[in-house]
Amino acid sequence: MDPLDDPDPLTAADAAAVENLLRCWVRERGLARPDRDTLRIPLAASGTVLLVPVRYWSPTGWHRFGPPLLEHGPHDAPAVGAVTLAALLTREAAYTARQDDPDADATELVGRVADSVRRTALFLTHRRARPADPGAGTPFLNAEQSLLFGHPLHPTPKSREGLSDAESTVCSPESRGSFPLHWIAADRSVLACESAWTERGRTVPAERLALSLAGSGLQLPTGTVPLPLHPWQAREIRHRPEVAALFDAGLLHDLGPCGGDWYPTSSVRTVYRPGAPAMLKLSLGLRITNSRRENLRKELRRGVEVHRLLRSGLAEQWRTAFPGFPGFDIVRDPAWLAVDGSDGEPLTGIDVVVRHNPFGPGDDAVCVAGLLAVRPWRGQPVMRSRLAHIVARLAARTGRSTAAVGAEWFLRYLHTVVRPVLWLDGEAGIALEAHQQNTLVLLDPDGWPVGGRYRDNQGYYFRTSRHAELQRRLPGIGGRSDTFVPDEVIDERFAYYLGVNNVLGMIGAFGSQRLVEERVLLAAFRRFLTEVASGPGRTRSPLPAQLLEAPTLRCKANLLTRLRGLDELVGPVDTQSVYVTIDNPLAMSVSPSGTPAVPPMA
Template sequence: MTSASGTPDAGAHLRSRPDAAPAVLPAQGAAGPRLSPHRPSCHRRDPLDHPDPGTAADTAAAENLLRCWVRETGTPAPAGDTLRIPLTACGTALRVPVHHWSACGWHRFGTPVLVGAPEDSPPVDAVTLAALLVREARYGARGRSLPGDGADLVGRVADSVRRTAVFLTARRADPETPPGTARFLDGEQSLLLGHPLHPTPKSREGLSGAEAGAYSPELRGAFPLHWLAADPSVLAADSAWTERGRTVPAERLAERLAGPDAVLPEGTVPLPLHPRQAHAVRHLPAVAELFDRGLLHDLGAHGPVWHPTSSLRTVYRPDAPAMLKLSLGLRITGSRRENLPEELRRGVEVHRLLRTGLGERWRSAHPSFDIVRDPAWLAVRGPDGEPVPGLDAVIRHNPFRPGDDAVCVAGLVSPRPWPGRGGRG
């Protein structure tokens, strides 16, 4: 089954099928489509396999920036094996070796060289490259405003490089999948370099080293959830989750996920939070007032550990019937990942729409296709009746059992950047 969610942070997954037709490859010697004027060399050492994790991480970041620049500027493939990027604002240019030009934009580049720089000058690292490209973009946009802050982008590039180096160091030291890890989770934990067309794929500003160890899928993190108990008078919820034809309220689903050992004040409803989010919102004025009035109760960390998926804020437990898409007020790749009210409602609306017959119609035409559903949610309303940003949880259907051969597509094609074990998948 292939599944994809309509939400930005969900990945597509492949589930192997015994009746699936094998891929058809061209016969030996047959002419195939020419996708690129440049072909990757089998004899060239991939710079992502550099023995120093910091160098490999910097290489990956520089390649991402160059791919983004090529895409955003519409730069065509060069006639030869070198791409020249003019830096008019600096009175110079970059010469970039092209190892492979991809029809889908996943180009492979060598280390860029600044034209006119001394031969013994250090290479153009990712942070320097980001600063040069930001300067050039602002020069090219004379008279027009550009979104974002150049210094902010350069800072996020540096943060992304540092974190990627940590991930590579850890995974190279222990590359084997821990015994008993579900295939779905293994795939979600395999995106060490992140999106190949994002300038800062691993930036997580404000996350400490200790927090990164627990909350990062790349480090195979795991943690118990932080639970609050909410008075029903301040709780907003909706559910289209059904069992045997009957709707199960979101409050009941939350009670099941909290488990029988959760000790709740009488008449309250459990609300799961990401531990970092629980700490971040505790002292917001609207939240503090709810605690002072006895409408919210802090239950602390509770229950078995959950595992962060590739989006960080969606957490998975192999034995649970649901995943949880939690708010996380952390700038991940540049944006805060807190659920918006319309996102909460949209998931339930989509699930209801699919149950009207649309889902059956597409499955009859494409039996192996479906999307992951978000059929329920809970949120807390503040004293003014409006939802409190960050105090919410989406309850997502978990179709992936521990033994299922379900693989995140992005993880399936992601490079494995460590010496002697290079390649994809």
């Protein structure tokens, strides 16, 4: 039995956390594939060695491991659990780095691992009891609620500091939570807002948008505008002195919860309601994965700026380059509302992004992370992800092998999702932080990829080398959004987010779920990159050549980032996370005997 399918949810959650920690350690330490089926991890700081059964070794890093043991431990000693493993690895990292205070971040990391395991067990318990939800789910929402284990290369993917168990049930997509929004009224003297939202060809002011979102159930004080808050956010901000001062001065008014339920999406803080024209990206001071999820004013402006840039003619140029519906686009963030403090400076924590909702109830729009996520509940084999189900169904319907269908699915994904992202970088000098949770793939009724969407107003990178071109497209661009980034930093980040996290991560999912051999998909990816780098209609983006030619790649190190206590939303973009160097599996996939044959697309 796969450890993730253990009948005990806590055992399954602990096994998942152990695998995550080990995958992080292997990647960030550059450990090589063992000669046999056991990986030895020396722990000099503890004077012992971990013996880890290797269930599957992935060229792209999505390894599968069995329960680790300590060498020379008692014969009947239990396997090393996630919390113990976190403590051992933390101590080893501190020892090898010779930190002055080796326990400074150890307690935090170990505590967050324990929190992540406990919450994952609760989510598994809930989902195994209700594997199908007859409620208001749409294909988009179902995918947003499917990441029970989370990022496979993060040490604490489900830790949420500050959220009680009762709040977690209501506020988590994994438990299919929902809640009404909590509303406050802001005096116009402290309101900050911007809108490029259009209806019937006319721009809708942000204040009017807020009124339409609030509906008719609110009684507003004179001279105020309603602002929606997350219920956790509404409780937490009252304890901030600068916010309390505005309430005391009568510049903010608490109106309480109002309206129908909204559903948290995979980011937890962005909420969605089927049929509503907008999604709302709220501010949460919770630390989720590596960051406290509060909007920054520059990000609010960035979303509107990118929307205006695309409307300036760039979107039409993009559609012309890739004809056919539905194609690829960016989920727009064309409006926002926020509050300034009594000193006129932006007040963190009271703001909302009004995001366009382009997905109708029948649109099969799936975030890539949700598509690949394993679904471990009773009645389902553990590795039966949505992708595995699609590939198996297509293979049965067409009479082709699973491997042939999987390879074709992957090639279609490259052409319908990845190629347009490369075009945007090459043509406009805009790189997207297109990791698996920020990238959505649009599926036709049979499950084939036919388009994609990108979302996230944090994740735009304007190339400094293309500053003049972008200024011509939209004068003043980047002035207040702080979006221009040196090309060398963009090259590193873009290679990680699109190349390593998105595409190589997808290859790892195909391989670890035994759908297609990874070496076949690596060969397909190389062929695709060669075509877009040098074939007809080749891109100006440097990424294809970089991925093809570089012997190593830079890769975000989530374990080290957590150990150092970094918040990825704070500080300069080039120092927000720890990056390490890894071998490029695309370079490693080339051998004298040639690359495997890739089935052509039907």
